[in-house]
Amino acid sequence: MAALLMAMAEVDHFWIANVIYLTFVLSAILGSVAKIVAYRRGFQPW
Numbered sequence: 306m307a308a309l310l311m312a313m314a315e316v317d318h319f320w321i322a323n324v325i326y327l328t329f330v331l332s333a334i335l336g337s338v339a340k341i342v343a344y345r346r347g348f349q350p351w
Contacts, residue, residue, distance in 0.1 A: 307328070311321045 308321050308325050311324060
């Protein structure tokens, strides 16, 4: 979403690419943290 807004605002491609890369990195970090928390607390059967 942020990359689309930046593209509409005609921001340089360098910054748009960096925002997209940053979102992928943050997604991977948050996913890893969620897995670590789940493993340490144990999985609850649903």
